[in-house]
Amino acid sequence: MSFKISSFAVLCALALQVTAQTLSITSLGAIGTGCAPGTVKARVNSDESISLSFSDFKAETSASGSISDSRVNCQLTLGVQVPSGYQFAFDQTALNAAYSAGSGVKLSSSTLYYFQGQLSQSLGSCAVAGPASSGQTTLINKFSPVTWSPCGQNSVVNLNTDLRADNGDTKNSGYISVRNSTDASFIWRKC
Secondary structure, eight states, X not given: OOEEEOBTOOOOOEEEEETTEEEEEEXXXXXXXXXXXXXXXXXXXXXXXXXXXXXXXXXXXXXXXXHHHHEEXXXXXXXXXXXXXXXXXXXXXXXXXXXXXXXXXXXEEEEEEEXXXXXXXXXXXXXXXXXEEEEEEEEEEEOBSOOOOOTTOOEXXXXXXXXXXXXXXXXXXXXXXXXXXXXXXXXXXXX
């Protein structure tokens, strides 16, 4: 099942089976410099994950490049309905990516998530230092510490992924790009 997402678009009543319980996603929106309106699609998977497909999510740096090209983000906002007696958290994101980095270029991906109304947040990140390249790889952002949703309550969770390409003091070029999709997986517990 695929859906196009525009800035703060609302998609109702998506359901995901979880440990004999159902997690309902009541709204879904995307905004950011890496996900212009109409460039993201979302799919809820049966393996307790959400897949986001990007058509233009890329950070790049060069001798003549701008800072805005080297730092991009996409924030996903999910309204969720959690079954009574359960909490969920994100375990990790897996970015299907491609990258190329000249000597001295650092590429990074990070994902931060938090539940609105709570102070805790979780961060996962990974980095690649040049010289390096890969036409297709999976970059894993494993969250630590894990932040749990309120017990059995409706809530809103924000999931913000950013890509950065930094050439430091060099004039070398590099890029990092999400190819096809990013998968965000859930974990569950009784509360």
